[in-house]
Each structure stands twice: as structure tokens, then as C-alpha cells.
Amino acid sequence: MSASGRTELLRTIYGLDPAQSGEVRVAGRRLPPARPDLAIRAGLGFAPEERKSEGLWLDWSLIRNTTIADLRRFRRGPFTDRASERREASRHLRSLNTRPDAPERPARQFSGGNQQKAVLARWLLRSCKVLLLDEPTRGVDVGARSEIYRVIAELAANGIGIVMVSSELAELLGFCHRVLVLREGHIVDELDGATSTEEDILRSAVPVHSTTKAG
Amino acid sequence: MAVDTSTINTKARLRQLPVQELVLPIVIIALIIVGVIIRPGVFLTSDNLLNVLTQASITGTIAIGMTFVIATGGIDLSVGSVLAAASIAGGLLTPYGSWIFMLGALGMALLLGAINGLAITWGKVVPFIATLAMLTIARGLALWMSEKTPISLIELNILQWFGSGRVLGIPVPALVFVIVAIIGWVLLNRTTFGRHTLAVGGNRSAARIAGIRPNRIVFAVYVLTGFCVGISAILLSGRLASASPVVGNLVELDAIAAVVIGGTALTGGKASVTGTFFGVITFGLIFNLLNLLNMPTEIQGIVKGALILVAVALQRRD
Secondary structure (H helix, E strand, C coil): CCCCCHHHHHHHHHCCCCCCCCCEEECCEEECCCCHHHHHHCCEEEECCCHHHHHCCCCCEHHHHHHHHHHHHHEECCEECHHHHHHHHHHHHHHCCCCCCCCCCEHHHCCHHHHHHHHHHHHHHCCCCEEEEECCCCCCCHHHHHHHHHHHHHHHHCCCEEEEECCCHHHHHHHCCEEEEEECCEEEEEEECCCCCHHHHHHHHCCHHHHHHHC | CHHHHHHHHHHHHHHHCCHHHHHHHHHHHHHHHHHHHHCCCCCCCHHHHHHHHHHHHHHHHHHHHHHHHHHCCCCCCCHHHHHHHHHHHHHCCHHHCHHHHHHHHHHHHHHHHHHHHHHHHCCCCCHHHHHHHHHHHHHHHHHHHCCCCCEECCCCHHHHHHHHCEECCEEHHHHHHHHHHHHHHHHHHHCHHHHHHHHHHHCHHHHHHCCCCHHHHHHHHHHHHHHHHHHHHHHHHHHHCEECCCCCCCHHHHHHHHHHHCCCCCCCCCCCHHHHHHHHHHHHHHHHHHHHCCCCHHHHHHHHHHHHHHHHHHHHHC
């Protein structure tokens, strides 16, 4: 459910918001709080819900949007090797079937789904190990949704851990091994994605008194 | 299909080209033509043109640093005062020779730039206020350290070479300005630091999510501007053969004007060192023409202000 603290949880794991308690460990190593740069170095990646305002530079080419988290890779001496930057970014964008295949164009000119692919390509290029996705299909039209699903499934099949926040219950059940239900910032239930139904999720997510009222 | 994509690409690339980088050279050529028409025999002499470049180099060197500050969406109003404080800091070290003068001037400018950077990042003071405070602090510092009297640098021959020497007929300050501009261009367009600067100015939260530490970049651009001011202090003191606590008044306006007219967005995220370079030359030529026409300095102030207004208004239109 929205306003249950899902987005806040992802942002806290990533080091964007301060934690009230607890700690984040990646492969056993503790992440210092409020340091997204170190979370990235530890292998995390994040695709925020507010894609346009927090995920992208709309005036920048798709190439630049794709390479921004890993420019060091293209360093040749003190300079950025722009030919290999373009080559690598295009390769990843193409592997996600980004349309149109014109990565020089500014991100603004692409559809929501293709913008999301650029954000995913950014973390592929950075070879992240755990990807945090906040509402990955928000603002993506129905046709492009299945493409995004395919990409996420491929990433998971390649051994990348996916932590996804979504309001689309079918999306969660279709993808996830485990579904955690949050209410007012606390995890209230853990469900098996393969055997649970949408009703199971709703039953955990909605406070008991309102269910009794409805019943 | 392949042909289609390539034409789209060229169009996209053309659209990405800042207007100013195309327009300013035309304006500069037009100004030169005007100069030739109104003052034939005076304007188009190598002496006059080199003089324009030398005059412009003091402000121009600062404007290159200012381009980075404005690229992050910030502003540095303190550059004129820091220019004076740096000159005086060097001037107090006169007995130790030219090189120590330069170290002193650069050191003071870097220090004050770093304080600007800290006030803005760690202190969370908005750039406008932080550097406005530094504007009066640095001027006070310059007047206090010098006891309000200029310091003669007539003994410092190497320093004076930096201010008024020539290499193959080209004034050293002009040469230094061009070198600083080239380094600035490479830094902005061909390094990770430059890309991160634009990233922070264009979308700070996205930059943070992409693993950039915005405060580091912001701190660095104010230090970088301090460094440019330090170089400018060396050129200016060398040219005047004296360090004065009252130099640099309103230099911040000249620098900001050149940056803005060069197409760098005051909102951050979009910057052009080439544009700044042409902007500096454009202003240099305009004031040279006004001088040759014996226009009083008041008129020059009015012209400068009007040009800034027009430049910013045109920027808003994109």
C-alpha cells in the first residue's frame, strides 16, 4: 500500500534517508548510513519512483544518463574516453531493446518505458549486484510494461538480486520469491510469492478493523 | 533506416549546440567591422586588439572559474574582493620575491574560496549570501592588512613580466587567459569532474542517487574559482606593479555577465567555457569601442547592465 513506508525503506537501505534503527549489510559488510556512493560501491543500484525528477537528466542524451554512475570506467589518463563511453552505453541500451535506437537524443524525447530502460542500463553498466526498484512500471504504458518485466526477469536470472516496491499486486506475485507487506513503516507479513494470492496480500496490508467492517 | 537515424542524430546534435557558441563569434565579427568603420586606423591595430585581450584577461581568467560555479547553480559575488585580498597577501610578502608573492596571492585566494565552499556545503548557507558575506570580509581583510595603502611591487621583475611581458609579441596575461580557458574547457567537457559538475547543477537528487557527492563538487568549484582569482591577482598586480586594496570593484559583475552571455544557465546544469571565452571578448570589444568613442564610464555601466538583462531574458526563452 502507498504511504506504508515502502519508498522510505528503499531510500534508507540505499543511504538516501537516515535510519532510525537497524543497519544495512551487503554480503555481510555493513553500509555506513547516508552514503549512496558507498552503497553503490558495495553493489547496490536504485531506480527511484520519481524517474523524471530523481532518476534522469532530461536534457542529457541517453548515453550520458546511462554512464553517469560509472564514468571512472571510461577514464583514459585524466580524460573521459567518449568513444568507448558511447559504445558501452549503446550496447547496454540496445540489449534492453531501447526504442528508438538513437541514444544521442535527449532523455526527454523518450517514452516512460524507454527512460526506465536507460536507468536500468545505468546499473547494468555499473554491474550492480542488488537492484532496488521503486514502482518500476509507473508511467510506463501497458505495451512497454511487459518489456520492463522481461528485463527485470532477465536481470534476476543473471544473478542480480531485485528488491521491488510495487502497487501492482499481480506484478509482485508474478516476480517475487518473497513478498513483504509493510504497514505504517513496519513489516507486518511475509508471503511466498509463488503460492500466495492477491487476497492474501490485501488481508495483511489492510488493518483488521476495516476488514471486519467490510465483512 | 540507417540514413534516417543519422539525419536524426545530426539534427539532435545541432539542437544541442548552444546558440551562443554560434551567435557570439558573429557578434564579435560585427563589432570588429563597426570598430573599423568608426575608428579606422586605430581600432584594427595589433596594439589595440592585444590591449583588448590583455584588459579582458584579468576578468576572463575569473570568468572561467565562475563558469563552473554557475554550472552547479551557484554564484560567487566575492571574486572582486578576493582579488584585492589576494593581491595584498602577496604584496605583504614582497621582500621574499616574485615567486613567494605568487604563492601568497594564490594561497589567500584558495583559502577564501575554500571558506566560501565550506559555508555553502557544510554551513548550508545559500551561495548568494555566503559569497556576499565574503565580498565584505575579503575587502575588509584587504584594507586592514594593507592599512589602506597600496604596496609597491616595483622590485618584483618576474611578477611584472607576468603582468606586462610579452612572448612572441603576445602579452603574457592574454596568453595565461587563453591557457586557463583551454584547461577549463578540457576540465568541463572531457573529465569526470566536469560531468559531475553539470550533473549536480542539472539535477542534484539524481546526482546523489547516481553516487555523486554533491557537496564535494560544490566545494571544489568555489576552490577552483579561488584559484582562478589568485592567477588573476598575479596578472593584475604584475601589470600595475603595485598591490592595491581597492582593486577588483565590481569584477564579479563583469565575470558573471561574460558567463551568462556565453550561454551558461544561471539555474545550473548547462555550461559553456567556449561561450564564456567569447563572452569575455565581446564585452572587451564593446568597452574598447565605447572608450575609442570617448564615452564616459557611466554610459559603459548602463550598457553592461542592459546587456546582462538582455542575455538573461534570452536564456529564459529557451
